[in-house]
Amino acid sequence: MLDKRVSLHEAVASIPDGAVLALGGNTLHRAPCAVVHELVRQGKRDLTLVKTASSYDTDLLCGAGCVSRAELAFVGFENVFGLAPRYRLAIETGRVKLREHACYSIITGLRAAVQGVPFMPIAGMVGSDVVAVSGFKTVQDPYSGQSLVAVQAIQPDVAVVHVQEADAEGNAVIYGTRFEDVLIAQAARRVILTCERVVPGEKLARQPELTAIPGYLVEAVVEAPRGAWPLSCAGEYGYDHAFLAAYVDAARGDEATYQSFIEQHILAPDAALAYAS
């Protein structure tokens, strides 16, 4: 069995500026935040983010200036903290160019990439102004002549997924909801996996039905305990309400306040250690 374990630094260093990056998880849950923080630390630029529903991960990457384009359907802290302040600002000032989606059109675009076709028809979307502003074209069913919205394939350069358990080869077990994690892992050219803990492959061999992502799709495995922090990881920990409250508070403040928060909590040399506490 190949051992694909690398350090967080090394895995993130392999993501080039300008990459199309798909992030796992959904809203406040199981996003690969350890990688997100390291992207900020390494000062990545010009990323394109792909995700259905996002929160802190997208807000921080936008606020830290790592992002220039996004294909997203929802960014917000749900009813817990409301709008995503730095994402808002980035769109409102034009610093990040959004191609707005429905969650299902993200899924459909990823599916097209997974299935090796340049587009896929989608049910719904009719009547939405998103179709026009995001440049979705239509296609005719060659059998019935029915017209449908067509979604272009979305092939991320890199998918980053955080899971509870993986073996050293990258076979990944997701407990609880899988969200779009399997889909982005299949669609992307490269997959970086972070996990709460690396487990012996023999454990997965006993119940391979639980393996959500097969190791042969995975390029690198990073053992990152609390790697979704400050978001939740099902069965491991909930989201960190106090930290997120402080983050959103800073993000609603002026640029100096916000950058100081990033400096202190993300960039400072000992900041990473604090996550493990």
Next chain:
Amino acid sequence: MLDKRVSLHEAVASIPDGAVLALGGNTLHRAPCAVVHELVRQGKRDLTLVKTASSYDTDLLCGAGCVSRAELAFVGFENVFGLAPRYRLAIETGRVKLREHACYSIITGLRAAVQGVPFMPIAGMVGSDVVAVSGFKTVQDPYSGQSLVAVQAIQPDVAVVHVQEADAEGNAVIYGTRFEDVLIAQAARRVILTCERVVPGEKLARQPELTAIPGYLVEAVVEAPRGAWPLSCAGEYGYDHAFLAAYVDAARGDEATYQSFIEQHILAPDAALAYAS
């Protein structure tokens, strides 16, 4: 929790003549043979079969005169017993009309039904005469102009799947390979589930990641121990080599020999009991 358990007779009686029927499993493995046998006993007619790769199930239903149309990619006993004699005869004599597929075009057609779209583009198929004889049309990617084969949605009226474990509501656990079973359960208007054993719902609640088919998609649950016999059921039993050898031998014989085999092994009142041995 709803209790959807019914008898095998009742479940099969609900399948009308003329139904488009998708069968679970693959070649010699985990097909819902208890239902197949009962379809023969109840003298169903004019069925359309949908499956990627099939063996005994399709051969018997064709031999017993239950089938008039089929959408299939492979029918045979692999290298164990070779060609499927009664399927062959049914096609060669024109009694069954085949719309030949690749496994992937069956999958693509089912996916279109699952996603509520009338067609889906497919990679590959280029250069195959199957495209012409099966009437697959082409579609142009509205973005690039690229031409692709388009597969029409395949929506079975009824999907029948045999699994190892299910609760009384129809939440189904499949150990080992799932084949297309989840896909046909999603695509079909109705789902009939047979299982080796009904287990308490609490067992599934402890590890819902293992549930392959959610109960809310299932209409009826039949407890059918050895319900894949004479084919295999992973973790439970292998295929019955001796029975299949006798079957194929009879199927290669003349009509009287074959019908006598069906009479003795499928139709006879005590035949069903023999399966449980």
Next chain:
Amino acid sequence: MTTPAPTSLAQANMMAVALARLLRDGERVFHGVASPLPMVACLLAQRLHAPRLVYLNITGSANPTPAELPASTVDARLLAGTHSLVTLADLFDMSARGAIDTVFLSGVQIDVEGRINMSAIGPYAQPKVRLPGGAGSAALMPTARRVILWRTKHDPRTLVERVGFVTAAGNVDRVVTPLCVFRRVEGRLQVEQLFPYTAADAVRAATGFPLDADDTTPVAPPPSEAELAALAAIDPDQIRLIEFM
């Protein structure tokens, strides 16, 4: 963040109950992210008049029995007790093929035709406020058999004649606010029921499109003892109030 007004609990109770009453036994009901009131309404309907309702949510669980309700409706606490898990893709597929009966959606703005704006206030390309986005709504709203909208704000900037940007449009049946239940009749929202603590003229004044609500408009029964008891049992921490903060 402001504290809820004194009437918020009454409004939250009435809205949860009104949403629950719209649900029918045996139907498949779905809600997505940021949907505390629909979450409570589904659990309430199951406990009261719809024990066979299939309650599906964006976490992919079915008929969960959460020990405590989460503030985020994608939370793993919504998996408790489920016998199955599916992905978001599976759920959207179900709606796409007509296999979901009722979907709960919301809009920062809702217009007289039941169209919603979750995208932007002001010019789309340079918005005054970039909103979260519609999540699943543009795909769900035309494909779900029935859409119920809810919104905890009811004012003329929220309920408008025409949204500035149509994030999604489709099969809207009812809209529930803190003041009333709207029904879409011949393509336009009309007040179906006033809530007991409101008056027709107050609703007219709070709505950005013309209404014919008056003293003859039916009034919803207030939450019954049974409904309130069920609410207290399901949501003792009053998560339903979070949408009023």
Next chain:
Amino acid sequence: MTTPAPTSLAQANMMAVALARLLRDGERVFHGVASPLPMVACLLAQRLHAPRLVYLNITGSANPTPAELPASTVDARLLAGTHSLVTLADLFDMSARGAIDTVFLSGVQIDVEGRINMSAIGPYAQPKVRLPGGAGSAALMPTARRVILWRTKHDPRTLVERVGFVTAAGNVDRVVTPLCVFRRVEGRLQVEQLFPYTAADAVRAATGFPLDADDTTPVAPPPSEAELAALAAIDPDQIRLIEFM
């Protein structure tokens, strides 16, 4: 069913070894139903020169370590030791998006261009023999980066100038028979290696299209001691012979 001819084991060994030698370390290799020889070849290559080869099969397992080899290559015994399971759809998707390096396929008939017929002998609408069908081949053959065909019969009715029905066509690289290895060069099959127990004229006589094989055509090294020992360890029950029955 007939018993294998005396030379069948030598042929089966040579074919398994020749197929294995074509596989490269690190590549992703896939076989489908009814593929005993490719199953043996993948396991052999992993044991010999390609320890990092990713062996995928239609059961959805990866790098299985079967205690005994099944006669059906969809058998659950091919799951032993795997750390992951995927569906058939996932595997076909991988090929569709270019993520599978080598696919093993077969044809009842194979023509000079490497096209296969698995559908019908005689007129398609009223065939003399209805064949099993091509399973995944029509989708896989144009999308897999490389296709290796194998067939345990080598006669003029099997290796033909032009198949009567093209079940699939695409990226065929090599064809392995009991007599030789063909390579497709400029769109046409040519003998790359004769097997040690055959002669060029015998291969020409057994092939339904013209060949320029002669005494100068390279001869494959016979199975080495190491190869034979590995074969015996992987396939002690000689499942590889089943394709010769």
